Amino acid sequence: MATPSRAPDPSPASAAAPMRLSVLGATGSVGGSTLDLVAREPERFHVVALTAATNAAALAAAARAVRAEVAVVADPAAYADLADRLAGTGIAAAAGPEAVVEAARRPTDMVVSAIVGAAGLAPSLAALSATRTLALANKETLVTAGVCFMAEAARRGVTVLPVDSEHNAIFQVLERHAEREVAEIVLTASGGPFRTLSTEAIAAATPAMALRHPNWSMGRKITIDSATLMNKGLELIEADHLFAVGPDRLSVLVHPQSVVHGMVRYTDGSILAELGSPDMRTPIGYCLAWPERRPTPVKPLDLAALGTLTFEAPDRGRFPCLALAEAAMRRGDGAPSVLNAANEIAVEAFLDGRIGFMGIPGLVERTLSWAEGAGMMREPASLGEALDLDAASRGRAAAFIG
Structure with a gap:
């Protein structure tokens, strides 16, 4: 059993040597919760890099609050807004997917990878080259390229700590x-x-109904995934x-x-x-x-x-996404990558009102069948292969909707 690789009793950061920390996806729910904890004990942490997808205003506010070295927004169109908000602070600003990857490569003691979706794959993999510990909240990294990712983490001696509440x-x-x-x-x-x-x-x-989670406050995509049990x-x-x-x-x-x-x-x-x-x-x-x-x-x-804790078996008839994911796990090879890519396209289409709620598992199943018939169910051996399979699956799923 390969549990998340554990370093040999690392010593915790002291007040004299604060932990060097980067947060990828700093404006999401996990990133925000991380920075809430950092702000409560600022002497324990030195924040190296913060990244976000598009929200330059929230990213700049977070970077100023924790005095980060650099803030990076993935959307190049948001660069001017970010740079303007950080002017005079001494915090460097950058933009673009490549800049996010470069931010992940900055030397740290820990990187919290909380970017939502397959966009987090390249930065998570890049972080393995520059950190001792990766706190992983981006599930798509393991779903899309789990074999090569865990092998690379083991090769580099990086401790992988799961952030998701269940895996943690x-x-x-x-x-x-x-x-x-x-x-x-x-x-x-x-x-x-x-x-x-x-x-x-x-x-x-409707999307509004699906976004009302009874217990957790999460981002839109993961909330829909919770509603489908995907x-x-x-x-x-x-x-x-x-x-x-x-x-x-x-x-x-x-x-x-x-x-x-x-x-x-x-x-x-x-x-x-x-x-x-x-x-x-x-x-x-x-x-x-x-x-x-x-x-x-x-x-x-x-x-x-x-007072009471209750448990029940999941109903795969009413929630077929769970059965599709279980089948993809057992099928292995490229099936989880195709599943994840099709699901992201399906969730986006549902939120945009282009398909109904049960159209999500329908689209995922159709894309999996296409990939099987096209001979694409191969385990990605590298980041490039994982991204290629992801892109092909997204393209086909989008074409099915069209």
Whole structure:
């Protein structure tokens, strides 16, 4: 079992030597939660680079607040706005996808990779050449190029810490050197906003309805993925790369309260679980302090007030995206890359009102069938191959919509 590579007892940053930290995707939900923790203990961190996709105003405000060395916006058209907002601060400004990759290559102690979508793949891979620890919140990196990414991390001796609450939970309770003793790794799912709706009601769902998540405050794309349960399917594929126990020992359990984030069942019958309030600052704080723990501002979990924890099996009939992701995980090779690319196109089309909610799994399934028939289901051996397969799959999915 290849758990996220662990460095040999690194010493935590001290007040005299603050942690050099970069945050890729600084204006998203994970990036914002990370910077909230940084701002509470500024003496612990020296922020090297912050990046964002298009929001120059939010990026400049964040960079000024934490006194970053450089701020980079991926959209070249936003450069003038960013440079103007940072004028006189001493914070360098840059723009363009290549500049984001260069920012990821700046030497650091830790990089938090929180860019949404396949756009995070190249910066995450670039960060492996310049950091000791990568806190990974970009699931597409592992879904699209998990084999070559984890191999490169191992080759460079980079510690990969999972930020997603479910994988972070597993990382916390997975006993070292116990791969033969693991019977099952269980990722929990809230069930999203449509957990109790009928198939007909789900098919009629609007983007506004799908964006109302009952527990978590997240970006638009991941919120839609939670509504379709595709997010949980992508997380299964991530877990397959992070923990390498094989698809047959990975499962999903719906847990509406979002208090139990992950469980490991061992061969002796014991189940170890991580519980906590649904607040991303818990797993992010764990990564920032690892291998120690430090206080966070997260509200303590009150189990007595909560009263009841419930669990149920996922309904793959009403939520076929989960079944598609599980099949892609078992199929392996290029299937997860095609799945992810088609899903991103489908979610964008749904949010734009060009397809219905059930058009998302329909488009993903159609694109997977096309890729299989075209002989494209090969495991990407490099970043270039992963990006080529991603681009081809996106193009075909978009053509199907057209």
